[in-house]
Amino acid sequence: MENxxxxxxxxDENITFLNHGSFGATPIPILEKxxxxxxxxxxxxVKFFVRDYEEYYENARxxxxxxxxxxxxxxxxxxxxxxxxxxxxxxxxxxxxxxIIVTNQEYNxxxxxxxxxxxxxxxxVKEVEIPFPVKSFDEILEKLINSVTKKTKYLLIDHIxxxxxxxxxxxxxxxxxxxLGVETIVDGAHSTGQIPLNLKEIEPAYYTSNCHKWLxxxxxxxxLYVREDxxxxxxxxxxxxxxxxxxxxxSKFFLEFFWTGTGDPTPFLTIPCAIDxxxxxxxxxxxxxxxxxxxxxxxxxxxxxxxxSIEKPCPDEMVGSMASFPISDSKIEPKPPLFIDSLQDKLxxxxxxxxxxxxxxxxxxxxxRISAQxxxxxxxxxxxxxxxxxxx
Amino acid sequence: MENxxxxxxxxDENITFLNHGSFGATPIPILEKxxxxxxxxxxxxVKFFVRDYEEYYENARxxxxxxxxxxxxxxxxxxxxxxxxxxxxxxxxxxxxxxIIVTNQEYNxxxxxxxxxxxxxxxxVKEVEIPFPVKSFDEILEKLINSVTKKTKYLLIDHIxxxxxxxxxxxxxxxxxxxLGVETIVDGAHSTGQIPLNLKEIEPAYYTSNCHKWLxxxxxxxxLYVREDxxxxxxxxxxxxxxxxxxxxxSKFFLEFFWTGTGDPTPFLTIPCAIDxxxxxxxxxxxxxxxxxxxxxxxxxxxxxxxxSIEKPCPDEMVGSMASFPISDSKIEPKPPLFIDSLQDKLxxxxxxxxxxxxxxxxxxxxxRISAQxxxxxxxxxxxxxxxxxxx
Numbered sequence: 001m002e003n004x005x006x007x008x009x010x011x012d013e014n015i016t017f018l019n020h021g022s023f024g025a026t027p028i029p030i031l032e033k034x035x036x037x038x039x040x041x042x043x044x045x046v047k048f049f050v051r052d053y054e055e056y057y058e059n060a061r062x063x064x065x066x067x068x069x070x071x072x073x074x075x076x077x078x079x080x081x082x083x084x085x086x087x088x089x090x091x092x093x094x095x096x097x098x099x100i101i102v103t104n105q106e107y108n109x110x111x112x113x114x115x116x117x118x119x120x121x122x123x124x125v126k127e128v129e130i131p132f133p134v135k136s137f138d139e140i141l142e143k144l145i146n147s148v149t150k151k152t153k154y155l156l157i158d159h160i161x162x163x164x165x166x167x168x169x170x171x172x173x174x175x176x177x178x179x180l181g182v183e184t185i186v187d188g189a190h191s192t193g194q195i196p197l198n199l200k201e202i203e204p205a206y207y208t209s210n211c212h213k214w215l216x217x218x219x220x221x222x223x224l225y226v227r228e229d230x231x232x233x234x235x236x237x238x239x240x241x242x243x244x245x246x247x248x249x250x251s252k253f254f255l256e257f258f259w260t261g262t263g264d265p266t267p268f269l270t271i272p273c274a275i276d277x278x279x280x281x282x283x284x285x286x287x288x289x290x291x292x293x294x295x296x297x298x299x300x301x302x303x304x305x306x307x308x309s310i311e312k313p314c315p316d317e318m319v320g321s322m323a324s325f326p327i328s329d330s331k332i333e334p335k336p337p338l339f340i341d342s343l344q345d346k347l348x349x350x351x352x353x354x355x356x357x358x359x360x361x362x363x364x365x366x367x368x369r370i371s372a373q374x375x376x377x378x379x380x381x382x383x384x385x386x387x388x389x390x391x392x
Numbered sequence: 393m394e395n396x397x398x399x400x401x402x403x404d405e406n407i408t409f410l411n412h413g414s415f416g417a418t419p420i421p422i423l424e425k426x427x428x429x430x431x432x433x434x435x436x437x438v439k440f441f442v443r444d445y446e447e448y449y450e451n452a453r454x455x456x457x458x459x460x461x462x463x464x465x466x467x468x469x470x471x472x473x474x475x476x477x478x479x480x481x482x483x484x485x486x487x488x489x490x491x492i493i494v495t496n497q498e499y500n501x502x503x504x505x506x507x508x509x510x511x512x513x514x515x516x517v518k519e520v521e522i523p524f525p526v527k528s529f530d531e532i533l534e535k536l537i538n539s540v541t542k543k544t545k546y547l548l549i550d551h552i553x554x555x556x557x558x559x560x561x562x563x564x565x566x567x568x569x570x571x572l573g574v575e576t577i578v579d580g581a582h583s584t585g586q587i588p589l590n591l592k593e594i595e596p597a598y599y600t601s602n603c604h605k606w607l608x609x610x611x612x613x614x615x616l617y618v619r620e621d622x623x624x625x626x627x628x629x630x631x632x633x634x635x636x637x638x639x640x641x642x643s644k645f646f647l648e649f650f651w652t653g654t655g656d657p658t659p660f661l662t663i664p665c666a667i668d669x670x671x672x673x674x675x676x677x678x679x680x681x682x683x684x685x686x687x688x689x690x691x692x693x694x695x696x697x698x699x700x701s702i703e704k705p706c707p708d709e710m711v712g713s714m715a716s717f718p719i720s721d722s723k724i725e726p727k728p729p730l731f732i733d734s735l736q737d738k739l740x741x742x743x744x745x746x747x748x749x750x751x752x753x754x755x756x757x758x759x760x761r762i763s764a765q766x767x768x769x770x771x772x773x774x775x776x777x778x779x780x781x782x783x784x
Contacts, residue, residue, distance in 0.1 A: 010434040023437040023654055031434065035427070041611070042402040045415040046746050050730065079471075082653035086630045092617050103580075109653065112635035176706065212654060219433070220655040235508075237629035243504035261474035261501065262415055262604060263612040267656060300746050337639050338442065343717045 005281075016380045018355040019188060020371035021165070024213040033273040043306045048060040049262070050256040056269050057258060064211070064223060065274035067286070069198035074231070075223045076257035077268040081189035083237065084208025084224040085156070088185045089117045091234040092154060092205075096122040097273045101144065101154040101182070103130045103318050104361060107162040109127060110187055114156055124151070132164045132360065132367070133313035133326070140168060141176065148180045159188035159209075160195070163358045165322035165369055166314055167195060174204045183230075190214065192223075193278075196287060205230050207208060212267065214321065214373075219272045220269035226253065236260050285344040289374055291319035295371035300381035304370070307385040308392070313367075321372045327357070328392045329364040343391060351387050397673075397766040408772045410747040411581060412763035413557070413714045416605040419768055425665040428609050429658040441654070448661050449650060454617060455664035456603070459678070461590035466623070467615045468649035469660040473581035475703065476600025476616040477502040477548070480577045481509045483626040484546060484597075488514040491544040493574070495522045496753060499554040506548055514545070524556045524752065524759070525705035525718070532560060533568065540572045551580035551601075552587070554574065554748045557714035557761055558706055559587060566596045575622075582606065584615075586712045587668075588679060597622050604659065606713065606765075609666045613659035618645065628652050681766055685713035689764035692773035693717060696762070699777040700784070705759075712766045719749070720784045721756040733758060735783060743779050 008027040011017050017025070026034075037056075041048045057077070065072040077083045083161050094100070096115070102114055104127055118125045128147045144155065155177050159170050174184045183205040191197060193214030199207055207225040211217040226234045231253035236242075242256030279285030298316055301323035305312055313325050332342040341357040343366075348354060358369045368388075370381065400419040403409050403424075409417070418426075429448075433440045457464040470476045471498070486492070494506055496519055502743045510517045518538045522532050536547065547569050548672075551562050575597040583589060585606030591599055599617040603609040618626050623645035628634075634648030671677030690708055692717035697704055705717050723736040733749040735758075740746060752759045762773065 010431060012435045015436055015439075017436070017438075019438050025437055026434060031430070036454065038423070038610075039402060041403045044409070044746065045406055045417055045611075045742075046409075046411050046748075047407075049415055050732070052727075078652035079655045082632050083630050108636070109632040109651075110635065113631035116631045116635060155768060210654070218430075218656065219437075238475050239505035239508045240474050240501040241504065243508060244500070246731065247727050259501075261472035262602070263471045264610065264656060264659060337446075337641050340442070348439075348506055354436065356438075 003375060003377050009375050011375065012200050012209045014349075014352055016094070016353040016383065018353060018370050018376065018380060018384065020373040021213065022356060023219060024210070024216055025081055025373070026212070026216050026218050027277060027278050030217060030270050030274050034266045034270050037269050038264075041266070049111045053265065057265070060269050060271045063275055067197075067222075067275055068192060068209075068225075069200050070225050071200070073251065073254070074199070074228060075225045076254065077265070078208065078222050078224045078257075079220045080212075080222045081187055081208045081210045081266075082109045082113070084206070084222055085185065086113045086117075086185050087234070087237055088157070088206035088208065089113055090237065091230070092183075092185075093233060094118065094121040094123040094153070098123045099126050099149060100124070100154045100156060101126050101128055101147050101152060102156045104162075105130050105132065105158065105161040105164050105166070106156065107158060107187065107189065110156065110301050132166070132324075133311065134166065134318070136315055137169055137318060141172060144173060145176055145180065148177070148182055152180070152182050154205075155182055157184065157186060159186050160190040160320060160322070162189065163324065163367060163369070165190075165320070165324045166318045167320050168318070170204065171202045174202055187345060191324065193286065193290070194293070195290060199225050202219070203227060203271075208275065211271055211274070215271065215274050216278070218267040220264070221271065223268075224257070242381060274349065290321070292374060293372045294319065296376060296378060297321045297323050297370065299369055300372060304381060304385040304388065305375045307389055322369055324369040326365070326367050329386070330359070330366050331364070334363065346391060347387065353384055353387065355384065395767060395769050401767050406744055408745040408763050408775060410741075410745060410772060410776065412765040413605065413761065414748060415611060416602070416608055418608050418610050419669060422662050424665050426658045426662050429661050430656075433658070442728070445657065446650065448658070452663045454660050455667055459589070459667055460584060460601075460615075460617075461592050462617050463592070464505055465646070466591070466620060467617045468602065468646065469647075469657070470614050470616045471612045471659075472604075472614045473579055473600045473602045474501045474505070476598070476614055477577065477579050478505045479616055479626065479629055480598035480600065481505055481548070481704060482629065484577075485625060486510065486513040486515040486545070489543060490515040491518050491541060492516070492546045492548060493518050493520055493539050493544060494548045495520050495553075497522050497524065497550065497553040497556050497558070498548065499550060499579065499581065500724070502548065504579075513649075519525065524558070524716075525703065526558065526710070528707055529561055529710060533564060534666070536565060537568055537572065540569070540574055543565070544572070544574050546597075547576045548572055549576065549578060550584040551578050552712060552714070554581065555716065555752045555759060555761070557582075557712070557716045558710045559712050562596065562719070563594045566594055582714065585678065585682070586714070587682060591617050596618060603666070606664050607663065608670070609662050610659040612656070612663065613663065615660075616649070649672050664763065681715070684766060685764045686711065688770060689713045689715050689762065691770060692751070692762055692764060696780065697775060698775040699781055714761055716750075716761040717757045718757070718759050719780070720777060722758050723749070723756070726755070738783065739779065745776055745779065747776065
């Protein structure tokens with residue numbers, strides 16, 4: 001059966017591409033929209049940036065905020081979620097001995113940012129260990145709640161964890177933390193387009209998410225949501241013209257993030273186009289695509305786990321369009337400079353399968369993470385399972 | 393006479409585009425190279441970013457470092473010079489009451505960054521007033537030297553000032569400051585491609601420059617040079633995977649800046665293409681283009697100044713391919729939200745001339761800045777002068 005959606009992507013047809021999750025991939029109509037915007041910029045760069053850009057920016061904010069259930073005023077664009085997390089961490093008023101909670105499943109880049117910024121301010125990073133395999137979300141919630149002390153001020157947590165691909169109930173976490181006097185920074189790097197979002201319901205202090213992963217916009221498009229009471233203390237990493245803008249028609253929060261030096265804004269200016277594209281691609285639009293991807297992902301995970309006699313590592317409710325499961329320990333130490341697992345290399349070079357194998361909790365323990373986007377077919381995972389069966 | 397070079401740009405032919413300086417503009421062959429690189433990314437995003445990207449990055453570093461006279465190891469890419477300046481300012485070890493010198497002609501965004509970061513660290517920003525019109529570079533140098541006290545630790549200075557377009561002798565400034573125990577951060581936002589650069593001779597603590605202005609790469613490409621002794625204390629604004637990388641084959645400075653989250657690296661990956669393009673475009677390549685642009689710029693400035701009976705505001709040696717001169721005071725207060733001078737609006741809307749008018753030192757005093765890139769012709773400035781003559 002020919003997949004009807006593959007044609008919208010430029011992905012190499014010789015590759016079995018099962019890693020949408022790491023960087024995303026963009027459909028051709030969205031790339032064409034981006035090229036159109038770029039041509040507009042090149043036609044008259046000064047007119048574009050000085051006179052027209054803000055309207056494009058606002059249209060993208062309107063379109064995205066409707067999709068993620070936030071107020072337009074509460075979101076700004078950043079190149080990626082890592083930048084969003086860094087921005088939040090640099091902005092929060094951390095004092096000596098303040099505690100920030102993070103889990104052992106936090107994305108490495110953001111964990112580094114947390115460690116670095118906390119150290120600068122003599123704050124304390126407290127790691128909560130979340131097991132994987134995990135029995136239920138409640139197990140995670142309980143561990144988070146139990147880790148809170150009087151000194152705990154913030155929690156940094158992934159909405160969908162990166163190595164283990166576990167979806168947590170962000171709304172409940174934020175609410176429970178708030179009850180304990182703890183504010184939450186949610187790193188939703190993988191969330192937008194993978195799961196339905198309603199930020200007005202979640203109401204964290206900060207929420208950041210990439211649009212270039214599961215909303216499939218070009219690389220370099222993400223948003224940072226900042227709850228209104230945190231906007232006054234939140235500064236972009238790059239201080240620019242907004243700092244002393246004489247404008248009073250918009251918030252300083254907007255004015256500062258709106259301009260952080262000349263760059264290419266087209267990755268996030270295509271957000272309205274991406275939302276329209278998927279919403280008209282199939283009946284039911286983006287929410288239907290999320291459902292289909294999740295269904296395919298679960299089906300694929302269950303099939304592979306069964307084939308390889310692996311116990312399902314988490315309840316179905318915690319799975320979206322990515323799923324991770326443990327595989328046998330690595331026997332070959334990964335080599336610099338890339339430190340890629342030898343099995344991942346073998347799958348890629350010998351079988352043209354692109355799928356990530358991650359050392360978790362650390363080498364030689366490892367997990368494999370599959371992604372399911374509408375350009376993927378069940379047969380691709382069947383093939384993966386057969387090859388894995390042979391290789392491990 | 394038809395300009396032979398206009399055809400390489402996508403700039404609207406109905407516009408007299410005399411503001412290359414604000415955002416640059418990119419020739420079609422460089423945009424095509426960028427599109428090619430983007431297609432490569434979309435073909436296999438994981439292969440590109442994980443396996444291939446570093447080689448592209450290094451090729452861009454090699455090509456650029458040869459052009460700007462630095463060691464490949466001492467430069468990294470940033471989206472723009474404002475980010476470069478913010479990075480330098482956040483990295484330097486400022487203590488309470490340390491002084492940083494800056495001139496009144498500093499670019500507003502970077503001045504904001506300086507004020508903000510200095511305030512955070514209780515350091516003192518000391519403004520040195522540079523007159524405009526100015527008699528000579530020596531007048532500037534003397535003022536800078538005289539402003540140094542025992543508490544002075546750093547100087548932040550533009551290699552080519554933004555409002556007034558004055559080129560300073562960065563090498564002499566850095567040397568004289570060093571002699572007085574002061575390290576220099578040079579903001580060369582407008583320098584790369586406008587004037588020959590030799591960073592090994594200038595040897596500042598930091599040097600940052602946009603490539604998207606006068607090297608004409610796509611928007612979002614700049615470099616940050618960090619002298620070796622400053623590399624260990626220099627951190628990117630976004631802390632990411634590099635912080636705890638197990639790699640030992642390259643410096644931590646490189647590893648940290650190389651990856652700051654997913655984005656579109658193609659603007660700076662086209663640097664080798666841009667250098668090749670201009671070097672083969674005409675006999676003598678980029679240096680010949682710099683000479684031609686400067687010649688046209690001086691010719692244009694002198695012509696307009698003569699027509700409008702304006703005294704030349706600086707010696708020719710301080711002029712590159714941009715030139716500013718004072719014009720009559722504004723009589724109409726600029727309106728929010730854009731605060732664009734009414735004469736600039738009139739030139740744009742009624743005469744289709746794109747040229748910036750800047751309030752300097754402040755409203756109602758104003759200066760007009762012309763740019764000369766090889767797609768410009770003398771006739772365009774003649775036309776501007778005639779219209780200005782009529783309007784002011």
